[in-house]
Amino acid sequence: MAMTTVNADANALMRWHERLGHLHVAAIKHMVDNGTVAGMEIPAALFKKKFTCLSCMSAKRKRMSYKASAAEKRTKINYERLASDTCDMGKFHPGLGRMRYFQLIHDEGSRYKWYFPLKSKGDANANTIKLTTELLAVGHRIKSFTSDGGGEFVNTELKLFMEAR
DSSP: OOOOOOOOOOOHHHHHHHHHHHHHHHHHHHHHHHHTTTTTTHHHHHSSSOOHHHHHHHHTTTOOOHHHHHHHOOOOSTTEEEEEEEEEOOOOOGGGGOOEEEEEEEEEEOOOOEEEESSSSGGHHHHHHHHHHHHHHHHHOOEEEOOOOOSTOOOOHHHHHHHHO
């Protein structure tokens, strides 16, 4: 379980970095450039400065090396494997438009990410069903959809939808 708190004194780039679960700066810049998130206004000058996050640095420092497992490697086929996680934006920031949570759906093949602001974790089902329907409509084949087991997908609606496809 990841916990994030947003530092009230931090600049706009740091606040968004923390809100999005310590997402790397290049992805945040891509989101700003493409207007992916309404209200995400980060001055271009902040992307030119050296960015350091103490939480990210300490997390990387403590990682232990491990041997390659027999587990399946990352797929190279776009939209074949999707993963989703729903996170709280932090108690100090209610979020945009009273959105308290966000859902990030990640395509393992292309590494593309979809970001959905949520008022409650229960709204994650509708986003997942809508995105899956859109991907299937344009001819993509989704082999697996995974989540961290956080409880937002523990229901019959999504299970029946996925089994029907």
